[in-house]
Amino acid sequence: MASMIASSKVVALIFFLLVSYGSCTSIVNFNASHITADPYWVPARATWYGAPTGAGPLDNGGACGFKNVNLPPFSAMTSCGNQPLFKDGKGCGSCYQIRCLKHPACSGNPETVAITDMNYYPVAKYHFDLSGTAFGALAQPSRNDELRHAGIIDIQFRRVPCIYPGLTVTFHIEHGSNPNYLAVLVEFEDGDGDVVQVDLMEANSGWWTPMRESWGSIWRLDRRRPLTGPFSLRITNESGEKLVAYQVIPANWAPNAYYRSNIQYQAFSSDFSSDAGLGSGSGAGLVISPAAGLDTKILGVIGLICLVLCRLHGTDVP
Ligand SMILES: *[C@@H]1O[C@H](CO)[C@@H](O)[C@H](O)[C@H]1NC(C)=O
Ligand SMILES: *[C@@H]1O[C@H](CO)[C@@H](O)[C@H](O)[C@H]1NC(C)=O
Numbered sequence: 001m002a003s004m005i006a007s008s009k010v011v012a013l014i015f016f017l018l019v020s021y022g023s024c025t026s027i028v029n030f031n032a033s034h035i036t037a038d039p040y041w042v043p044a045r046a047t048w049y050g051a052p053t054g055a056g057p058l059d060n061g062g063a064c065g066f067k068n069v070n071l072p073p074f075s076a077m078t079s080c081g082n083q084p085l086f087k088d089g090k091g092c093g094s095c096y097q098i099r100c101l102k103h104p105a106c107s108g109n110p111e112t113v114a115i116t117d118m119n120y121y122p123v124a125k126y127h128f129d130l131s132g133t134a135f136g137a138l139a140q141p142s143r144n145d146e147l148r149h150a151g152i153i154d155i156q157f158r159r160v161p162c163i164y165p166g167l168t169v170t171f172h173i174e175h176g177s178n179p180n181y182l183a184v185l186v187e188f189e190d191g192d193g194d195v196v197q198v199d200l201m202e203a204n205s206g207w208w209t210p211m212r213e214s215w216g217s218i219w220r221l222d223r224r225r226p227l228t229g230p231f232s233l234r235i236t237n238e239s240g241e242k243l244v245a246y247q248v249i250p251a252n253w254a255p256n257a258y259y260r261s262n263i264q265y266q267a268f269s270s271d272f273s274s275d276a277g278l279g280s281g282s283g284a285g286l287v288i289s290p291a292a293g294l295d296t297k298i299l300g301v302i303g304l305i306c307l308v309l310c311r312l313h314g315t316d317v318p
Contacts, residue, residue, distance in 0.1 A: 041158050042158060043155075044124055044154075045126070045128075046127070046128045046129070047130070048148060049129055052148055053136065055131045055133060056076075056117055063216055065174075069131075073188070074116065076134065077114065077131070077137065079128045079129060079131065080128070081119070081128065082123070082129075085126060085128070086118040089216050090196065090213075093162065093194040094115045094194055095115075095159070095162040096114075097157065097159075098112075098128060098130075098134075098138065100138045101156070105140055105150070106139060106147065107140045107141075109138075112160060113128070113131075117129075123152070162191065162192070162267065168262055169188055169189050170186075170188050171186060172185040172187065173254065173255050173256065174255065180223050181222050182223075185216075185218045186217050186219065187217065189265050190265045191237060192237055192239070192265075198233060200234075202227055202231060203230050203247075203251065209221060232245060232246045232248065
């Protein structure tokens with residue numbers, strides 16, 4: 001479990017999509033220029049796990065390493081993704097619109113969820129194991145329970161950019177970090193919602209050292225010689241765009257602490273705004289708030305729990 005994964009964060013609304021519709025072998029494609037042209041919905045199946053109105057795992061975390069996903073900006077609109085969605089952790093923090101049309105209790109309205117966890121049961125080519133909250137959100141008003149009762153439903157999905165109004169890319173120094181081992185969770189990147197590389201520069205060293213994916217959205221660096229802060233962090237998104245958070249981690253950094261940067265990706269080009277009606281509607285799913293779960297509480301090695309939950313749940317699937 002610990003060997004899987006890596007990446008980042010989260011939520012909200014509007015557009016961006018990939019995938020070629022109908023092709024069962026298609027893989028999610030991040031070429032944004034396709035998105036405005038082909039905003040196709042792709043078939044998938046959905047299940048749910050955890051408490052009926054909960055955020056998934058009992059600890060409100062998941063295999064991505066995010067914490068407090070019951071709170072904004074995730075607000076429990078979260079999902080486990082199977083491998084084509086979770087991508088060994090690289091899919092952590094990706095945002096998708098989902099909707100259901102077939103079950104009579106479905107509202108048909110798109111909702112936005114973020115990938116915060118993983119599952120690997122062979123339920124469908126694309127399988128969203130949703131939080132109870134997210135699953136229920138696909139229903140018509142007051143028919144949430146009826147829909148949840150269905151257990152497994154056909155849905156459609158499409159990738160959308162994540163948007164975290166008022167939030168900048170935030171780094172969380174993970175529990176157990178020390179001068180010879182630094183583990184950093186990267187969160188709240190607008191746009192694709194995850195990063196494909198993180199590099200670190202020690203105080204005045206003048207060069208970047210690549211960090212490596214530890215698990216989920218957590219990146220780590222192991223050093224025999226103690227690392228000297230402050231640290232600058234450089235993140236690279238799926239488009240290859242690099243942003244530098246200059247000396248975002250102070251010399252007197254501490255584990256279990258959040259450090260907010262002043263950098264943020266552009267979520268999308270203006271081409272997206274026409275579809276952004278979603279962004280302002282309350283039905284759009286994830287509501288983002290600057291409160292953003294900047295809680296210093298850390299829950300430690302979390303992914304295992306969800307993995308187990310996902311697995312248990314998976315065995316119930318007809
Ligand atoms: C995106 O797709 C367009 C149209 O197929 C292509 O011209 C362009 O080079 C692609 N961009 C990237 C970054 O792959
Ligand atoms: C990567 O970042 C650039 C710059 O902010 C942005 O224009 C681009 O859309 C981002 N790529 C993705 C896939 O979000």
